[in-house]
Each structure stands twice: as structure tokens, then as C-alpha cells.
Amino acid sequence: MAFARPRRYLLSHAHLDVLGVQRKRPFGSGQRRPAEGPGAQRAEFHRPPGRRRGALPEFERLRDTARDIKNHALANLDFYLEAYEAKVLESGGKVYWCADAEEARNVVLTICQEAGAKTVTKGKSMIGEEIAINDHLERHGINPIETDLGEYIIQLRHELPSHIIAPAFHLNMEDWEAAFRKAHTDLPPDRTFTKRRDILNEARTKLRSSFLAADVGITGANFLVAETGSSVIVTNEGNGDLTQTLPRVHIVLASIEKCVPTLEDATSLLRVLARSATGQDFSVYTTFSTGARRPGDLDGPEEYHVVLIDNGRSAMLGTDFQEMLRCIRCAACMNHCPVYGAVGGHAYGWVYPGPMGSVLTPGLIGVDQAGHLPNASTFCGKCESVCPVRIPLPKLMRHWREREFERHLNPAAARFGLGVWGFFVRRPGLYRMATRAAAMGMGLFGRKKGRFGQMPLAGGWTQGRDMPAPEGDTFFARYAKAQRAGRV
């Protein structure tokens, strides 16, 4: 849930910030239990007859429901946003409508300055990353402190997260210890770290003092609820809740498509969100915040501000890409994506990685800037098959590819190559002849080594690896031969 400072990430694992969860491995039954703790006292309980406890056979229908709720909310977004705003005002909060990142940054800065803020704690916020709020605050002398554990170590080490879900995936105990010894110089140098617990305790203590000292807490929002004027956050660590409970001022950053009508609607979406994000039945903390501290309350922020941000969303309404606005940022698409698995989150170059980023990023920053992203797909369809709100991600990537081609944004060599390939592929006889000739020729030339270290027109490819030599025939030809022999 957090982003490192002072360097801004090119790409964040911010999709999880909204979730506030950091690990890929699902929690819950079947998982290794913690080495110590109350789990040890677990008693035996048994399932009601005829049903497996915890099973959710309705999941497919819940996905349909989730899709329909978001579609309904988007089709009436103007109405629900105004209803939401009225409820926030009624509960003593304020709403700021911001067309773009700059407007939003300035609003946040003004609120912080008026609060006399020196330090700001932050729950991970994806839209916060999108508008680069940390940089902006730092430039104006305000210190934003990210509070998620994984992000905290990344921030101490001034490096990029290595994994979108587990930012400190690449670090071991020794790395944590070294970073903590270097950063926490106020603690006794002879202290020992023998268990992960020691690391956790030290981080907990250090961040606890940040939570208590912060003047402003900034969180994102997974949902905004029009019925009640509430913002919803979801975390496992509890850092988001400390961020929005302890400081005097709470700022919510939310993009406009987060708005849903009722608590029932939000609840149905939450059912699929936790499950699709981490495999949990429900995240540890799911919290609905509504306005500022009430009379008689012993805790909670005295000011509650919602910064509503468009930043390109309204322009996606009514286009092919409206469906992308259903996204609830669960990260299931990237967890199942073979391309994401191979290249990692950094390669996507901006805030949103994986299949959802390949569709959303060109919509937000332009296909001329991000046209390569929708091309980074094998169209295997896994992303669509796991999306809890059924976004047809491959179809939308295909739309971007078409737009890119129509606008002549691809390099000339690629367009030429595609043209040549298109010429042959429209003439199947010629195509088979040409590929057969190529396979035979390459098989002949490469038969000694079985591979090519260099290839004309493919220098970029062979620079890093060898091209295996064909064995002398095409798949079509082999298949036909096998068919004739009655083997297939």
C-alpha cells in the first residue's frame, strides 16, 4: 500500500493499494499456519451436513452480479455522484471535483497546508500514484510516509518494488535487517534479529510513531457509496485504518468510477474483490468511513475531505472502453497473465501493469504513448476468464491495436512486415508454398548446428538468443503426412 520516496516509481503495484494487500499466496484454509500465535489453540469444528464449509458455489453468478452493478452505476454515474456528494456534505465532509491530476494535486496540497501538515501518512492509493501526489507534497516541504510494510522497506532502500503484489519479494531477512540497522539509528546497535517477528515488531514500532505524529492521513477508496456518502478501504495489515483514524485530517483520493449506489451493491462487489485479489474469503479490514468525527466520539479525524478525480475516465464513457471502468483493481488478471509473469510489473512503464494496465493506460495517457502495451499479449484469454467483473480484456486490447494501426502509430517496419504477411496469408496456397520453402531452406542451412546465431531481419531477436533451426518441414506438411498415414 505504499510507494517509495523520494524516487517516484515508474510503475507501482498500486492496484493492490486499493486492496491494501500484499501477497500472492492466498490466505485461509490449506495455507501454512503461522509458526506461533493464537492459531495454535484452534479447536475442532465441523461442517454442517451435506455442504463444504466456506465453499462458494455461486461465484460465477456473483461475478455476473458484480458486472451488472458496475454497469448500472456507470450508466447513471452523474446521478450517483451528485447523490454521493450530497450525503458527504450532510455527514460533515467536503467534496472536491477535479478534472485532472494537476487540479487534484493542488487541492490535496492546499488541504495539507491549511492543516499545517508537516508529515502525512499514506495508505497505498493507486489514484495517488496516478496523480504523483507524493512528489508534489515533497516539493512543497511535506513529508509523505508510506505505511505498508513491503513498501516501507522498499522506501528505506530507495528502490523499486520487484513484484506488484509483494513489493519486497526479492528481499530476505538479511536485507531487511541491514536496511533497518541503517535507517533506525536511534535504536541500540547491538539489538538482534533472529526471527521475522523481530523485523515486524521493529517496523510496527517505527511506523506506529509515524501514525501518531502525522497531521494528515491520505487513503484511496475501493468504493464510494452514494446511499451513505461513505468511502471504503480494504487492507490486511491495518495501516489504512490507522492512516484514516489517527491524524486530525483524513483525505480520500478517489476516481469518479468508484461510485456505487448502495451498501448492498458495495457488499456484493466486496465479496468478489477479496476472493479475486488474494483468495481470502474476506480481507482482514474492510472499513466504511463517513464524514468527520461525530459529537461524543473519542477518536476519528476532525476533517474529512474527498478528492474526486476524473483524469480521463469520463472520456472513456460511451466508447469501447467504458467496460474498463468496471475494474475493481483486484489484480487477478495480472496474477494469471503469462506475459506479466515473464516480464514483471516494471516493464509496463506506468502505474497500471498487466492486462488491466494494457487496456487502461492507453485510455488515460493516449494510445500514442502506450500503444505497445496492448501489443504485449498472447491473447490467451486467462485475464478475461478470471476477471470478477467480466471485463473482456483481450477484446479491448484488440480495439487498441486496431486504433494504433488505423492511426499509423506502429513503426514502418512493423507495418511493412504485417503487410507482407497479410499478402501471403490471404493466399493460402502461396502461403504454404512459401513457408515450406523457408522451412526447408532454413533446415538445410541450419542442419549442422541446429540453430542460428544470426538472422537477416531478426538481428534484435538473435542478439539475445539463438533461433532454433526448423527440421525441414512445416507443421501443415507434417500434419498432412501424419493424416495420410492414419496417425491422426
Add this chain to the structure above:
Amino acid sequence: MSKQSILIAIRRGLKRGPLPADQATMLRERLATRPRHLIPARSRVPHTEQISLFKWNVEKEFGTVAVVPDVDAVPAAVADYLAAQNLPGRVVMAPHPELQAIPWSARPLLEIREGRAEGSDTVSVQHGFAGIAETGTLMLPSAPERPVTLNLLPETEIVVLQASAIVGAYEDAWDRLRAERDAMPRNVMFVTGPSRSADIEQTLELGAHGPRRLHVVLVGVDPTTDHDHVEQNADSA
């Protein structure tokens, strides 16, 4: 402020002007009637089974549950739990009438302060508003008598929950809340197990920023008639 320009851009995208009055009325009705969607069958069971499902889920999520027959047994349950965990008998308690009515004097060694939690508090006793059986989730709405910091700052949170406050689904808990309160509380936390993180070497550790232990004292279940263990044959399903 860009409110008007954003609304205009949304309507342009949706290819319409402001919603016609009849449609706006329909949406206002939807907001008022709050139709429920599909609710999973997992919690649609008789109340005694919901209680057992709630316990099962809390324990699955690394929480613990103690069952007591009535409020008179709560002080002993709390004191025994603290002793078993080797924790000092000092707690900060929500100033809730139901908690205040508990005969704490039965355990004079238990030191109780009422109020919100501070950073130095190690154990809190919170009032449970509702327990949601479907995932073993506690609903903890904020109120002067139910401070939010009790759910966050101490390392150990003990929640005293009436068995009658256990419901099946989240939606049932919302209805319960609406029946009791006119307006949405400032903060409504759904808590499912203790705080956790797997950021250090991808190994699950409890107690990241919030409580490391979550203990539910479930009041109003007679332990001798607690039939959880009866349906053993179904466990192999």
C-alpha cells in the same frame, strides 16, 4: 472546481442530458429500497448453525473464540485468556453500557480503564455489534461508546459478542445497523481475524499494524449444549 464540466463530460459520454425526472425517481427509489443481490447459501442456515459457522470461520482466520453461557462468566473468560497468553491483567475497555454491566468486580485483579486506546495500551475489550457467519467477520461501528482505536492500536483485541448478534450475511448486519441507527456511523469496520502481512520472505506473520491477536468472547451459548461437534460425518466433504 470542475464539478459542472465533469458532469457534462459524463453525460456527453453517456449520450444524454441530465436524467429525465421519471428515471431519477426510479434511481432514488433504488437508493431508498436498497435491493439485495445474490446472497451465498453458505450462511443461509439455522441460527445455531450460524453460530457454529461464525466460530469456525473466526478460527480459520487465526482468531480465537471462547464460549460462555452468560455475562457473569465474561470476567473469568477474559482473565483466563490473558493469563494463558501471559499478558498483564490490564485492559482498555469500550465505555459501552453492555460492557459496563458485566460484573467485573468478580475479578478484582483485572485493571480496567474505559475510553479510547492510546499507543501504549496492550489489550482492548471492544463491544461486538454483530458477527457475520459467512466469513467469521465482526461488524464494529464507531460510536462514543465504541471507539475505533480499540480495534487498531493494542496488540490484543478482545471482542465481547452476544450470540444473538450473530447473523448470516453482511446484508443482515447492515439491516441490523440500520434498525439501530438513523444515520450511518462515522466508521464501520468489518474485521476478519487479526492483522497480518506476508511481506517478509512471503511468510505469513500476524500483527502487522493492527492487533496480533483477536479473541472473541461469545456470550449466550451454553457450552454443554454447544453442538458443533455433532456433525462429524460431514467434515470429510
